[in-house]
Amino acid sequence: MPARFGDGFPGLDMLDLAAGSLVALPEWRGQEGIRRRITLGPGCITVSRTDLARAARTEERAEARRHMDAEEEARYLVANDGEFRELGEPTRVITGWSRRSRARLFHATGEIDYTPMIVGGVAPVMTTLTYADRWLVVAPTGAAAKKHLDTYWKRYERAWACKFCGLWKEEFQRRGAVHFHLWHPRPDGLAGAIRLMEHEAKVARWEAGGKVGRKPGYRRAVGDGLPYEDWARETWADIVAHPDPRDRAKHLLHGAQVSEVEEGHVNTPARLAAYFAKHGAFMAKDYQNKVPAAWREPGKGPGRFWGYKALTRTVRTVDVSPTDADRAARLLRRLASRERYWDPTYVNAEGQIVGTYRWKKAVREVRVKRTNRQQGGAGGRMLRSHNAEVIGLAGAQYLEPLGAHYRKAMRPVSRFGSGSGFLCLDDAPTVLVNIARALDIWREYNPETDRQQSARTAAKVRRAHELPVTAKRARADKVPALQALTELDHDTGSAPAKTRRSVLRRDAQERAAEERGRQAEERQTGLQIGPSDPAADFRDRRRAATAARAEDVEASLARFRATS
Template identity: 40%
Template sequence: MTTVSDGHAVVHAPPASDTPEMLLWEPKFPSPRGLDMAASMFDARPTWAGEEGPRPRIIIAAGAFAIEWPDLARKDRTHERTEKRRQAAVDMAATYIAAGEELPERIPIREITGWSRKSRARMVRALCEIDYRPMLSDRTRIPAMVTLTYPGDWLTVAPDGKTVKRHLAAFRRRYEKAWDEPLKAIWKLEFQRRGAPHFHLLLVPPHGLSKMPGARATSAAKVGAGRPFREWLSAVWAAIVGHPDPEERARHLLAGTGVDYSDGLKASDPKRVAVYFTKHGGAQAKEYQHCVPESWVGPGLGPGRFWGYWNLERVTAQVEVTPEQSVQAARIARRWAHAQRTTRQVTVIRHRGGQVLPQRPDIIGLAGAQILEPVAAPRRRKVRRRVRRFGAGRGFVSVNNGQTFAIAVARALSLPGITQYISRSVRTEVLTSVSGTSLT
């Protein structure tokens, strides 16, 4: 960043296009306009006319390729039941209001103790389907990873998850007022080893100085006014958290935030963004970052969602295909994912070997001795196993360019003999996916 002085104030000018940081960052975010073209290359089946049963479809995004088998008739009935329950809740609330009584308080019963695997998978797919071009449209601004932490005595200002989420919402409002632009960002919640929560946000920091509020503005709106982004960030976040102890607040003002452009430069395509957020604290050695502290374990005390995004949209294109085409596409995507040699760390149970007793006729080899007369308790061992995608013909894969990947799959399906020749194993897989039972 260069600095230009106008004689009165120091203004941080935007970096030139030939600066080192701009030369290092080469974004490769595909345009969503090509998704419809990629979807048109598949042989679409006739439009749904209300018949029962699953209808497989292929979903294409900027950084993801997915196959689903939704039952549209069942979804329609589920939607009708949801609408009836919502209408019943509205009628009950109207009855209480008409009688002049207060609505009964909803007592939470759910306890959140950690970040589930389903939530992680949903985050990866969502981040691969987001259109990042509105956030990265200005090439004079490079993305950065912003960190928001809490002071040493964090329980005083963050007694539960709702309070922390209110702090995050307040930060978003103050950003939009101070910089006069909507905050386009991706955020993720993690926990330090001491239990304190902290947020990681991928955003594009603004240039220049924050806006000066009017004379009638509140004292909160004047915090950090007329400062560059780093100084504004430290002042505003310390004011939002607002620790009552002056010493804790002073230390939090100095070390409560961070802006890392080197991590922001890694956001070059949708897959890299998703992988970075997944691995950021996702290693097995740092799994504690996804464990809720004991003081937050209880009904209504949990953190709620661990991730989210602001002012960004998920853009996808989908096409309904025949079950045979869906199975073939899933096989192609599964083999491609297998060739990537992606692994994950799992915990397995290992039994220590027993001693072979030849005088026992009912024991066969070491395995029999190990089962009948173990010499030690089983132990757990961490190993890495190959990740298997599209196990039941459903799922998704993260790719660097979903349009290119979908076109390659469509071309493979159009090869001579691919769609006409369906082997017995493929027919069995199709029937299994439709009926939900295994066939012999």
Template identity: 40%
Template sequence: MDAAAAMLADNVSPLAWQGWEGPRPRLIFGPGMVQLTLKDATRWERRLVREQEARPKGAAALAAWLVEGQRDGEDETDFELRLGRVKGDIPLTEREITEWSRKSRANMIKVLASLDWSPLFADFALPAMTTLTYPGDWVTVAPDGKAAKKHLETFFKRFERAWGTEWVGVWKFEFQRRGAPHFHLLSVPPAGLSGDAAYEARMAAYRRGELARKPRRRTVENQGLGYKEWLSSTWADIVAHPDPAEYANHLMAGTNVNHQEGAKASDPKRLSVYFAKHGSFKAKEYQHIVPEEWREPGKGPGRFWGYRGVEKLTRDVELAPADFRFVARTLRRLKARVKVWDPKARKHRWMKATRVIEVNRYGQGQRPAYSGYSDVIGLAGAQYMEPVKVTRRRVRRPVTRFARGSGFAVENNAPELVETLTRALLACRGPEVRQVHRTEMVRQTVRRRRLARADEIPLSRTPDEWDRTRMARQRALQDLAAVTGVDPAERSGGPDGT
């Protein structure tokens, strides 16, 4: 990634951003993601300043509204509701998450493709997909989203105590057809036995000098079990259903470890697309719809995804407007088609990039009617306003990426794509373009020098100051004419000698 960023930065046009206000074309890329942005840093900073100035006023107004007594015309129910919001027992907003939004899906794909997965795949480790489900009577143990997230956090803490290392990977929150929540976790299953692996990890740290005292063996929950057995027992203990029959069934079928699914995450693009495939193709869209039991205010699921133990790894390069347009057009054409495997021909072939969307379908000869008139007169008007039966159908439509220049796309090897874009950018520059760039480089150098001396130059002058400056110049020209004998009008080409 450093080599790709340096290659593009060394060959960037001198027309790139040099310190003035306005949009700044940037190319940001990670291990499996390429993004083009036109962010205006100045406007963004001004917006933050306005928000900071308005926050104390909003907080003071909200506090005054919350702590004031019962108002005129306010009944006891509304007054108790407002006091509950003051104490924090009732959330301030009545809105709740009911489904996984498109913005969150796109953000998850971009972030997962921008992470450094070296800690997860170190030492040629084989990842696996771990599934954590809930028993049949799941409402008793998970009445809201906070309880389910607390179970997941407890699982991470017990994992660190049992195996001596932090859980590293990515997790996804989904729902089954019966409404029960479940978690998908992509990580590397630890080797050895629970408890013993943690002791060996602490001993290794002691031998390296990272610990001052020699560690002692500690007894943990479900001591001396392999990962699959420890996973089943630990997750059943965390959920802890009060019914013995439900607890026994959950102990036997509450978890699953699948190495075949984990092997699909062979690069950042496949990893990010795997977790979002249901949202992209809507094959299992029901898994992202929140059940009715969690749709009340304060019971929502919260975030649908997250990661632990890994960090973002991105590089960004400033681009000139012309180079930005060239890269955007190239990526738009490149991402208009995808390479798929044809099992019959046993080779790859290119096809248009499509996505599944839902559209309205009407009966033969029926179309929705829209009228701006409130009153309909006559039989024709009654037929015109008759409701039309509408059905929803899933269809595939072409996808256009980077339609307005900015956007992002996932790639199996993003640094290699950036190097290819750099070579294409250099190959499309003719000799006349290079000459223009050299001339513009001189202009930008002069501009940088003027910006460096900006404090010495007055930013604005009044009309009187401009008049005094013009009169002083005329006097200087007249003095020069008196000494040299040259007329100021002939010297400057103007009647007033300015």
């Protein structure tokens, strides 16, 4: 039996089963501190850290501010005879689709429940709504274009007797014109058929009741009696209503296009997110996310670039221990560092070309600025000037803003760098079940609890604060000495830098050994009598250690000056 559309989208029962496989912490009851969470969606796993107590206080303050603003607005209305105050003009200028908004689109598409869109196993369609050549006449601002789109949704609900259900995305063509992509189920039948049937039923009831009262009225809407493709073209052209007859006739033919989406591109949440966002390793269509110059003014921006209607984000959240959260983030980081692709040239042991799936490093394409070798950049492009007087570092700095060039580079994908993040997957519940099994195995072979781990970490921090000088601090002391000796090398031409580093490294090791020996002798003799101030003792030891390090640096400088 062939697979139907929607079989690749996990159900809600799978979310409950996968979330129940994790070892959850007790319910939060107002405790202070960070809570580590794992959030599961149909196609997304999120590892986050949240201070619930702090968030609750922030919400309380926001609620108090809302009440204060409402009271202030009420006093203003009373003082000004019911007239609202004028709002300030917007000052923000939007030039493109931000990376944060793009990441939120990926996150949302991985957590949305697509059950309302799965109708009879038929794949949804992609409707593209565009504008005519002189599009600024009818859409001078982003708000005007969004008003056209909102009107389209209202007419859709009236024509097909159901609300629009799906995703939408705003993009721009090379000529700058805005267009919208709508991904939604294809309506069945003819536009206005249900509304016509309801009208006929009202007329029948009116006749059966003896024609008492006014006869129910009926007004034909634009596009009634047409299939969806023709209805979309008629309705979109009527909504935009271009004043030029030639542009309107052209817009009627090409303004709305309905196309079938290949099922392999949208049969899982992760593939749907990648297809709809058009954001992978290459940026061939990144120009579609650049706002045209006509809209790059305050108050004329495009507004939101994407959204969804009649869909909800369905997730399951589990509070886990910090150890489990960190280990889950490491597993997801390793999984995100590789991506699977189909290799059609694979040859099996029998010499037959059968093809197979392979794994490669996950990369993304970025746009980086070319560096200047005259300023010390490695691998950059040498800036040249037609003016012979513009030379040297000053000339390079002068020409840098004039001759800036950019290139495309591939960079490895890095996620969960701080132990938090999300990852879109084809089957997130199954992956989370496997992660829970790995956590159980780790817990079996590493019985150390989170409380023991926290206590061990706290002890390390406490010991680090108690010791005035450690090997790590001694290594850090080499930095100013190396800088001073480097300056001495430029002036007097002393020994090579490698020799100086070895001498300083040996001196630092000797100082650290002496300090450890001195502390051991103090602990053995126990000369400290009576109560003392730990903070004062720590400051005294730190001053003494700083003075000793300064004397050692001066001695090293004097020794090198004598030998140079």
